[in-house]
Every structure is written in structure tokens, then in C-alpha cells.
Amino acid sequence: MFRRLSLLLAVVVVLAGCAPGEARGGELTVFAAASLTGTFTELGAAFEAEHPGVRVRFSFGSSATLAQQIAQGAPVDVFASASPATMKAATDAKAVTFARNRLRIAVPVANPAGVDELADLADPRVKVALCAEQVPCGAAAVKALEAAGVKVTPVTLERDVKATLTKVELGEVDAALVYRTDVAAAAGRVTGIDFPEAAQAVNDYPIAALTAGPAAEFVELVRSERGRDVLTRAGFEVP
Amino acid sequence: MSSANTPEPQKRPGAPPKRGGVPPGRSGVVAGRLPWVLVVPAVLGLGFLVLPLAGLLIRAPWATLPSRLAEPQVLEALRLSLVTATVATAVCLVLGVPLAWLLARVSFPGRRVVRALVTVPLVLPPVVGGVALLLVLGRRGVAGQWLESAFGVSLPFTTAGVVVAEAFVAMPFLVISVEGALRGADQRFEEAAATLGASRWTVFRRVTLPLVMPGVVAGAVLCWARALGEFGATITFAGNFPGRTQTMPLAVYLALETEPEAAIVLSLVLLAVSVIILASLRDRWVSA
Numbered sequence: 163m164f165r166r167l168s169l170l171l172a173v174v175v176v177l178a179g180c181a182p183g184e185a186r187g188g189e190l191t192v193f194a195a196a197s198l199t200g201t202f203t204e205l206g207a208a209f210e211a212e213h214p215g216v217r218v219r220f221s222f223g224s225s226a227t228l229a230q231q232i233a234q235g236a237p238v239d240v241f242a243s244a245s246p247a248t249m250k251a252a253t254d255a256k257a258v259t260f261a262r263n264r265l266r267i268a269v270p271v272a273n274p275a276g277v278d279e280l281a282d283l284a285d286p287r288v289k290v291a292l293c294a295e296q297v298p299c300g301a302a303a304v305k306a307l308e309a310a311g312v313k314v315t316p317v318t319l320e321r322d323v324k325a326t327l328t329k330v331e332l333g334e335v336d337a338a339l340v341y342r343t344d345v346a347a348a349a350g351r352v353t354g355i356d357f358p359e360a361a362q363a364v365n366d367y368p369i370a371a372l373t374a375g376p377a378a379e380f381v382e383l384v385r386s387e388r389g390r391d392v393l394t395r396a397g398f399e400v401p
Numbered sequence: 402m403s404s405a406n407t408p409e410p411q412k413r414p415g416a417p418p419k420r421g422g423v424p425p426g427r428s429g430v431v432a433g434r435l436p437w438v439l440v441v442p443a444v445l446g447l448g449f450l451v452l453p454l455a456g457l458l459i460r461a462p463w464a465t466l467p468s469r470l471a472e473p474q475v476l477e478a479l480r481l482s483l484v485t486a487t488v489a490t491a492v493c494l495v496l497g498v499p500l501a502w503l504l505a506r507v508s509f510p511g512r513r514v515v516r517a518l519v520t521v522p523l524v525l526p527p528v529v530g531g532v533a534l535l536l537v538l539g540r541r542g543v544a545g546q547w548l549e550s551a552f553g554v555s556l557p558f559t560t561a562g563v564v565v566a567e568a569f570v571a572m573p574f575l576v577i578s579v580e581g582a583l584r585g586a587d588q589r590f591e592e593a594a595a596t597l598g599a600s601r602w603t604v605f606r607r608v609t610l611p612l613v614m615p616g617v618v619a620g621a622v623l624c625w626a627r628a629l630g631e632f633g634a635t636i637t638f639a640g641n642f643p644g645r646t647q648t649m650p651l652a653v654y655l656a657l658e659t660e661p662e663a664a665i666v667l668s669l670v671l672l673a674v675s676v677i678i679l680a681s682l683r684d685r686w687v688s689a
Contacts, residue, residue: 226658289558294641296658317558318640319647321654325637328532333541334557 190218190376191237193228195244195298195367196324197263197343201396202242202384209383216376224297224322228252232372239377242369242384245298249368257368260385261398263341264364265299265306267355268330268348275336280307280357283314283337291329291338294319299326302363303339309362327352341365346397367398454672461669462662469666474643474652479670482648485560486628489567490575493624496568497575498617502605504576505583516580523573530569531637538565538638562639563646567628574627575620582616583609622682629675 190209194202199222206218221228225243229252232238242260243249249257269277275288283290292314293300300319307314317335320326327344329335331351345354369384371377383389390400462469469475504516522530538545538556548554556562590612594604610617632650639646641655649671656664 224658230657230661291640294655294658296655316642318642319655320641321636321658329640332532332535332539334535334539 188215188217190216190239190380192218192240193221193232193238194242195225196222196322197244197341198242200347201392204392205383205389209380213376226297239373240371240380242367244365244367246366246368253370253372255370255372257370259366259401260369261367261393261400262364263343263398264360265302265339266342266345267357268327268338268340268345268352270330270333271353273353277337278355280310280312280359284312288337289335290314290316291318291320291326291335292316293323293326294321297322298365299323299341302365305363306359310359343397457665457668461665466666469663477644478647478649478652482629485563485567485648486625489564489571489628490621490625492568493572493575494621497572498579501576501579501583505580519576520573522570527570527633528637531566531634534566534569534638557638558640558646560645563635563648566634566638567631570631570634571624571627575624578620578623579613579616582613586612622679626675
């Protein structure tokens with residue numbers, strides 16, 4: 163038993179030692195908000211095609227988490243976040259707004275609670291999921307609901323927009339407030355409903371190049387005609 | 402495998418091990434210098450485990466600590482954490498000890514497979530476990546649908562859901578620990594009881610259970626600690642709502658998004674409470 167354990171331990175140690183290091187030659191590291199996963203993956207492939215020898219590596223996640231990692235010294239060349247506040251927390255580098263996102267009501271395709279406007283979410287029989295106020299989509303939801311004067315008691319405050327959407331997809335809640343882009347990405351599995359007060363809580367997405375070199379070119383690609391096209395197709399509004 | 406590990410003297414008939422006696426080497430002094438091949442890794446290991454804790458202590462905002470602790474949300478989350486972890490441990494004891502007994506004492510076809518299945522929640526990323534629970538016990542889940550239509554019970558987004566998620570993730574710790582204790586225990590006591598006419602249930606209650614009690618307690622402690630720190634399955638299955646399903650780890654995670662200092666305070670509270678409880682339990686039960 164002991165021998166087996168020590169063998170296992172040895173294997174683990176060796177494997178850990180073999181893990182790739184932090185070599186960054188010819189590599190562009192992009193930290194981006196989770197809601198950019200689809201669009202940026204596509205743009206990254208396009209960038210690699212245009213710049214042979216450069217590999218684009220992505221880390222997608224909650225903007226706040228990524229911002230903290232950057233502030234703690236994570237090696238990163240480009241940061242695209244879902245809110246100006248998280249961008250400011252991460253870096254002093256100059257950032258530009260490259261996309262905007264607004265909220266939609268997402269309901270399961272069958273729409274069991276018969277939701278068709280924001281006021282319906284106030285009904286206590288309707289189970290609603292919102293993002294927690296600490297993450298950008300939750301802050302936007304609070305703003306939009308306040309603007310509409312609708313008081314909602316959610317059953318859960320989710321940690322990010324994808325988790326919120328999953329609850330709708332699984333049919334565990336009757337409605338949620340998520341971004342337009344998330345509804346578009348889950349087309350066929352959820353139905354999106356627009357509401358006018360979403361205009362009061364539009365999220366600006368800033369992007370910044372944090373290092374010299376190809377980072378600025380990547381930012382350019384995102385803001386180019388091609389980048390705007392990819393973003394628009396995913397449901398973003400571009401300035 | 403277990404028989405090969407049994408110490409030699411125990412195999413000799415006519416020399417039963419002294420019950421409650423001290424195993425050799427535990428209290429006896431082994432002479433000689435400490436071998437550095439053991440001491441150096443041991444110290445490194447200890448440092449590795451303790452340094453992150455030191456990091457929390459160093460960065461803790463001591464000045465604002467009292468006012469943060471007094472926030473009702475913190476106390477609410479702490480209370481919820483303690484209650485759910487304790488109930489989850491109770492659930493694990495009721496279901497897990499018999500399961501461990503079944504695995505250790507009854508031979509049935511497919512026992513190896515069942516034993517491997519018990520460890521699934523250990524390997525499964527907790528978030529995946531939470532999704533799996535939703536698929537079974539959720540509103541549209543196989544069993545959840547039936548629960549809701551028959552009893553009007555819906556587990557997701559309830560405190561009971563937190564208990565379910567914690568028990569799912571923590572039970573393997575208890576089962577493995579108790580099963581190990583059962584397999585290491587001397588079965589001749591049970592056989593003797595059986596030859597004297599005791600039923601299997603009586604043997605379990607009067608002989609087996611007292612014999613493996615230290616293993617059960619150790620397993621329950623591990624199980625409780627794991628349940629207390631549970632995050633992924635809980636937030637996925639039970640959601641996150643203050644006072645109902647927001648346990649300390651969930652509160653820590655969300656605080657980390659905006660207020661890292663608050664997150665440190667919350668982590669310290671969770672740590673302090675769990676260390677105090679575990680240490681007092683240890684003195685009372687484990688080392689006795």
C-alpha cells in the first residue's frame with residue numbers, strides 16, 4: 163500500500179514538473195470577460211491567421227476575477243472586460259469602449275410562467291434568477307429594475323451570467339435577466355424578451371493593450387470592420 | 402489486501418490483541434536520530450499547508466474586523482453554514498455508515514464497482530456534481546418532477562437543497578474512512594458474538610460499531626469539514642440567496658468579486674470557527 167502510494171506520489175511530482183512553463187515568446191495572452199468567449203475565440207483564430215508565429219491564448223472568466231488576477235501581476239497582454247469599473251481596477255492603461263451589451267429577459271422555450279414583460283417578474287409565483295449585485299450583469303439588473311420600478315424577489319443570485327442562464331436552460335427558474343448576447347448564444351434553448359428599461363442599464367465593454375507589440379494590433383482587429391461584424395452577429399451593439 | 406496488512410501477531414490464534422491497548426510504537430520511544438529524509442519533506446509539507454493561512458492573516462484588515470463581523474449578513478451566512486454542515490453530516494452518518502458496512506462486510510457481485518462508484522463525488526468537480534443533482538432532483542429532473550407533483554417539494558434554491566449538495570460531496574469521506582476502519586477491525590470479535598447467538602444487527606450494534614467508533618468519528622469530522630467548505634455543488638444546485646442558501650463559502654466568493662478585504666474577513670471567520678470546533682472535538686473524541 164505504502165509503496166503504491168509513494169509511486170503515485172512520484173508520478174504526480176514528475177507530471178507537475180513537466181507542466182508547461184510561463185514561456186511567452188510569440189504568444190499573446192488575452193484576458194476577456196466570459197460573455198466574449200464566442201466572439202473573441204473567433205477573432206483570435208483570425209488574428210493567428212494574419213500573424214503567423216503568434217499564438218493567441220485566452221483566459222475567459224468573470225471580469226472582476228480577471229481584474230484581480232491582473233492587479234496581482236498575472237502575465238497578460240490584452241484585457242477586455244465587461245465594465246469600466248473592473249477595467250479601472252485592473253490597470254491604468256488607456257482603454258476604449260468596443261462593444262455594448264444590454265439585458266433581456268430569458269425564459270425557457272415553453273415559458274411555463276407566461277412571462278412577457280418585466281413587470282411579470284414581480285409575481286411571487288414566478289421563480290426568477292438574477293446575477294449577484296457584485297458582478298456586472300447583476301449591477302445592470304438592479305439598475306434596470308429600479309428604472310422600471312419593479313420589485314423582484316429572486317430565488318437565487320448567481321455568481322455570473324452563464325450560471326444564471328443555465329438555470330433558465332435547465333428549467334429551474336421561470337425567468338432571468340441576462341445579456342442579449344447570452345440569449346443569442348443559447349438560441350433554441352431559451353427565448354429572449356426585450357424590455358425598454360434595459361436602455362437604462364447598458365454595459366460598456368472596454369479593451370486595453372497592456373504590453374507593447376502585437377497587443378495593440380489585436381485591439382485594432384477587435385475594433386475593425388471585421389471585429390465589429392463578429393460582435394454584432396453575436397448580439398453586441400458596437401459604437 | 403487488508404489481510405496482508407494485518408500485523409503478524411494478530412494472526413496467531415490464542416493471542417488476541419488487547420482491546421484498547423496501545424499499538425506498538427505509538428507511545429513507545431523509538432531511539433535514534435530523526436531521519437532527515439522524513440523530517441525535511443514533513444516540514445515542507447507543513448509549510449505548504451500553513452503558508453496560505455499566514456497569507457490571510459497578514460492581509461486581514463484588523464482595524465475594520467469587528468465592524469465587519471457584526472454585519473447581519475455575515476452572522477446569517479455563518480449560522481447557515483454551521484447548521485447545514487451539521488445536518489449534512491447527520492445525513493451522511495445515517496446513510497454512509499451502513500453503506501460502509503455493506504462494502505466491508507458483505508460480499509456481493511459488483512462490489513468493486515460499487516466501491517468505485519462511492520468515490521465518484523470525490524473526483525467529480527463539485528460544479529458538475531451540482532449540475533448532476535439538478536438533472537435528477539431539479540424541477541425538471543427525473544426524481545425532482547415526481548417529488549414536486551407528489552409532495553409539492555422542490556429542493557433547488559432551498560436550505561434543504563444546500564444540505565443535499567453538501568451531503569453528496571462529503572459522504573465519500575465518511576464512507577471511505579468507516580470502511581477502512583471496518584476492514585482494519587478484528588472480525589473475530591464479531592464471529593465470537595455470532596457464535597454466541599447474536600443476530601447480525603445485534604453484532605453490528607453491540608460489537609462492530611463500538612469497535613470502529615474512532616473511524617466513524619474521524620470520518621464524520623472530515624465529512625463535516627468538507628461540507629462546511631462546500632462551494633461548487635451548493636451554488637449550482639441550491640443557488641445563492643442570503644439567509645436561505647448563501648453559506649460562508651458562497652459569501653466569500655461573491656465578496657471576492659468586489660471587496661477582497663471582506664472576503665478575507667469572511668474566510669478567517671470560517672477558518673477560526675471550524676478550527677475551534679474541530680480542535681475541541683478532537684480533544685473530546687479522537688485522541689481519547
